[in-house]
Amino acid sequence: MSSSSRRSRSRRAGTSVSSSSSRSISEDQISDLLSKLEALLPDSQARNGAHRGPASRVLQETCSYIRSLHREVDDLSETLAALLASDAVTAEQAAVIRSLLM
Amino acid sequence: MRGPTAKSFKQGFLRSFLVSLKSCRNGDMSLQERKRAVRSSADAAMATARGGGAMWPQALLASSSSSPPTSSSWPRLLPTAAKVKTTRCKSTARRCCRPKRSSSEMIARRLVRKRTKILRGMVPGGELLDGVSLLREAMDYVVHLRAQVAVLRRVSNAMHHMAGAVAPRVQLKGETAQLSDGNQG
Numbered sequence: 001m002s003s004s005s006r007r008s009r010s011r012r013a014g015t016s017v018s019s020s021s022s023r024s025i026s027e028d029q030i031s032d033l034l035s036k037l038e039a040l041l042p043d044s045q046a047r048n049g050a051h052r053g054p055a056s057r058v059l060q061e062t063c064s065y066i067r068s069l070h071r072e073v074d075d076l077s078e079t080l081a082a083l084l085a086s087d088a089v090t091a092e093q094a095a096v097i098r099s100l101l102m
Numbered sequence: 103m104r105g106p107t108a109k110s111f112k113q114g115f116l117r118s119f120l121v122s123l124k125s126c127r128n129g130d131m132s133l134q135e136r137k138r139a140v141r142s143s144a145d146a147a148m149a150t151a152r153g154g155g156a157m158w159p160q161a162l163l164a165s166s167s168s169s170p171p172t173s174s175s176w177p178r179l180l181p182t183a184a185k186v187k188t189t190r191c192k193s194t195a196r197r198c199c200r201p202k203r204s205s206s207e208m209i210a211r212r213l214v215r216k217r218t219k220i221l222r223g224m225v226p227g228g229e230l231l232d233g234v235s236l237l238r239e240a241m242d243y244v245v246h247l248r249a250q251v252a253v254l255r256r257v258s259n260a261m262h263h264m265a266g267a268v269a270p271r272v273q274l275k276g277e278t279a280q281l282s283d284g285n286q287g
Contacts, residue, residue, distance in 0.1 A: 033237035059217035069247040076254040081136040
């Protein structure tokens with residue numbers, strides 16, 4: 001297989017086959033995004049400008065964090081459901097809450 | 103989220119959320135049913151307040167309505183969903199130019215692929231996204247989830263205080279302080 005046929009095969013492919021230059025651009029992009037993502041995580045050392053953790057760690061901790069946020073929303077929903085059930089808050093009070101918080 | 107963006111999102115979220123909460127006041131629901139309704143209201147309000155700047159709001163709204171989303175209902179983002187860090191050489195079969203990979207590198211890549219897949223499941227609409235878009239969506243989603251939690255907590259505290267005036271104490275998770283203590287907030 002000559003190199004020229006390999007090149008033409010690359011050109012014919014509809015989507016990009018990673019050449020070495022485009023691979024490093026998207027790896028840089030990914031690295032940048034991972035750093036920014038890590039900075040959002042709780043207890044992240046990336047906030048102090050330290051070198052970011054490995055991609056696999058950032059991904060794992062992002063998943064844990066999202067999971068814990070979902071759990072918090074769930075717990076708060078349960079709390080609110082209980083408060084609503086007790087008929088303790090009327091429609092007027094809900095309007096007051098809105099005006100106070102906004 | 104920057105200051106003004108965060109504020110307008112939280113206000114939009116609060117407005118939509120409180121409106122849809124009215125339908126959760128129905129006395130016939132069990133606690134679990136009502137909790138699901140509240141959760142659903144919160145997610146719908148979050149997606150609505152976020153608007154069109156990301157993919158996850160559409161996915162979230164689509165999943166809260168009963169019909170399951172199909173891939174045809176979203177605009178195609180890329181011709182193919184590329185994996186994170188795809189570095190395949192075309193002449194792999196001949197092994198003429200593929201660099202030797204250490205097994206630790208292969209393990210790292212496998213781990214990244216596996217965890218990317220998990221992340222896809224956690225972000226609404228993530229299955230349709232390529233690696234780069236997924237990371238961006240995850241960031242946006244996390245930021246708005248945090249805002250959702252913050253607003254829900256404030257609403258819950260506000261209702262808690264109001265409830266204390268007229269109704270028996272509601273024991274909140276993790277809280278043991280007296281409701282009559284006026285210094286909570």
